[in-house]
Amino acid sequence: MKRRDTLMRLKRFRVDEFKRRMVTLDGMRADLDRKLADLEESIARERQRANDSDIGRLAFPSFLRSIDSRRENLRTTLKEIDRERAQCQTDLTGAYQDLKSLELATEQQAKRVAEIEARRGQSRSDEMAIVRHLRKHALRQV
DSSP states (O other): OHHHHHHHHHHHHHHHHHHHHHHHHHHHHHHHHHHHHHHHHHHHHHHHHHHHOHHHHHHHHHHHHHHHHHHHHHHHHHHHHHHHHHHHHHHHHHHHHHHHHHHHHHHHHHHHHHHHHHHHHHHHHHHHHHHHHHHHHHHHHO
16 A cells, blocks of 8 residues: 555656646746737837937847847747647646546545445344344244
8 A cells, every 4th residue: 555655646746746847837938928028118119219319220220130039039939938838738637647547546446445344344244143143043942
């Protein structure tokens, strides 16, 4: 039974670990989404400033190229996080199914043990009743 308990703890740990990883990935995704939105706001602010001066109009295209590069890097990272999250979700589903199947097997084993114990108890009760019955009838015949 200790072996099964250890295995159960291991399965639960794996499920919890995958859940923690999912939360971490979701947090990273939210952070990158926020950075991407900040980048878009930055572009809008710089475009407004660039229109105010001649130097700004000349410098804005190079600024925009560097921002585009950063934006593309963020989008690539988002795709990678989404891919990793999908894999983690698959792993979580598999680990959860393993845990549930082990829990079900443990539950069924406990049910079988309880049924065996109930049958043994019933057999003892039946045997005692038979012995009493035989003694009762044996006393009558004497």
